Amino acid sequence: MFQSILAKLSGSQSSENCWQLIEQGANVIDVRSPEEFAQGHLPQAINVPLARLDHWLGNQKDKQQAFVLYCGAGIRAQKGCDILRANGFECAINGGSLKDLLCCQPNQPKALL
Template sequence: MKILLAVVALLGAVLLVSQLVFRSRGAVARRWVAQEGALLLDVRSENEFAAGHLPGAVNVPVTQLSTQLGTLGDKGRPIVVYCASGMRSTRASSLLRDAGFSRVLNLGGMSAW
C-alpha cells in the first residue's frame, strides 16, 4: 500500500511539473507571436484544424510537414508548434530543427496556449 501511495504521489508531482512547464511555454509562445511575428504552426489533421484552432495559426499536418518545409518561410523566423497533446508537435519540432529552423518552440498541446 505504501508503494502504491508513493507511486501515485510521484505521478501527481510529474503531472504538476509538466503543467507548469507547458504554462510557461504558453507565455513564451504568446510573446513570440505578439512581439516577434512567430509563425503559429498547427500540426494536427485538417479535420482537427477545421474543428477549431488558435487564432492566426497555419495548418500543416505533421504527416505532410517534411514536404511542406519550403512553404514555412525564413528559417530564422520563430515558429511555435502545437497539436492536441504534444506528441505530434514534438515530432514536428525535431523535424523543423533538423531542417535548419533555428527558433522552434514546442508548445505541446493547444490547451497550453
C-alpha cells in the first residue's frame, strides 16, 4: 500500500499503459542501484542508476525514442524522467515500481525475475 501511495505522488503511469509502450519498443530503464538491480529486474531492462543517468544520456542520439523508467517506488523514476525531459527526451514515462510492473506483466509469472 505504501508503494502505491508513493507511486501516485510521483506521477507514475498505470502499469498496463507502460506494458503497452514496452511491447511497442520503448526502452526500459531501471534507475535503481546495481545492487538492487542484481536482486531482481525486468528482463528487458538496462540498469542506469539515477546518479549516472546524465552521463548515459550523452550517448543517446534518438530523442524521439520512448523510455519507461522504474525503481523501487517511483520517486527515482520520476526524477529520471525529469532529467530525460530536461535533456530533450520528451517521451519519458515513469513506470513506478518494479513490483507494480511485475504485477501487471502480460503473459508472465508474477514472481521476480
